[in-house]
Amino acid sequence: MSKKFLITWDNMQMYTRELAERLLPATQWKGIIAVSRGGLVPAAILARELGLRHVDTICIASYDHDQKGEANILKQAPGDGEGFIVVDDLVDTGSTAKLIRELYPKARFVTVCAKPAGASLVDDYIVDIPQDTWIEQPWDTGVSFRAPLHK
Numbered sequence: 184m185s186k187k188f189l190i191t192w193d194n195m196q197m198y199t200r201e202l203a204e205r206l207l208p209a210t211q212w213k214g215i216i217a218v219s220r221g222g223l224v225p226a227a228i229l230a231r232e233l234g235l236r237h238v239d240t241i242c243i244a245s246y247d248h249d250q251k252g253e254a255n256i257l258k259q260a261p262g263d264g265e266g267f268i269v270v271d272d273l274v275d276t277g278s279t280a281k282l283i284r285e286l287y288p289k290a291r292f293v294t295v296c297a298k299p300a301g302a303s304l305v306d307d308y309i310v311d312i313p314q315d316t317w318i319e320q321p322w323d324t325g326v327s328f329r330a331p332l333h334k
């Protein structure tokens with residue numbers, strides 16, 4: 184994918200705080216289930232903003248770098264999701280989201296970013312991203328020197 188949407192740590196915190204505001208009042212939640220690994224950073228920010236200390240994970244692997252493969256569930260939080268926020272960093276094709284919906288039908292499933300193919304599968308998200316654009320997450324990138332244009 185040649186088009187990129189770069190997310191910085193600051194952006195991630197700002198977007199996720201916006202998501203947290205929409206999840207108020209916090210007292211309605213028993214806890215958070217992070218879809219690891221992408222949902223781990225948003226989950227930490229939501230936990231802090233909402234004062235939730237029960238944080239669990241579902242560990243799914245479906246992409247090897249940017250190549251999509253079979254979804255593999257390595258570990259899952261118990262229950263049907265009732266009273267829980269399930270959070271992932273993004274929804275793209277929606278295949279991870281479909282699996283999450285089957286596993287946690289009663290949860291509120293939210294993401295920070297959504298592409299059109301998966302947007303209808305989440306209860307809420309903050310940023311719309313075009314389908315042909317690759318999202319670069321802050322934990323996958325770094326600040327580096329760039330040579331100036333002049334010689």
Ligand SMILES: O=P(O)(O)OC[C@H]1O[C@H](OP(=O)(O)OP(=O)(O)O)[C@H](O)[C@@H]1O
Nearest residue numbers: 219220221245246274275276277278279
């Ligand atoms: O809508 P989809 O096409 O299913 O893609 C979305 C999923 O892909 C990424 O996870 P990935 O499987 O790459 O694992 P990671 O979170 O460990 O990086 C991302 O964090 C979402 O969980």
Ligand SMILES: Nc1nc2[nH]cnc2c(=O)[nH]1
Nearest residue numbers: 246275316317318319320
């Ligand atoms: N970092 C990243 N991971 C993904 N997994 C599925 N789509 C994407 C994407 O656009 N960016």
Ligand SMILES: [Mg+2]
Nearest residue numbers: 218219220221
């Ligand atoms: Mg993921």
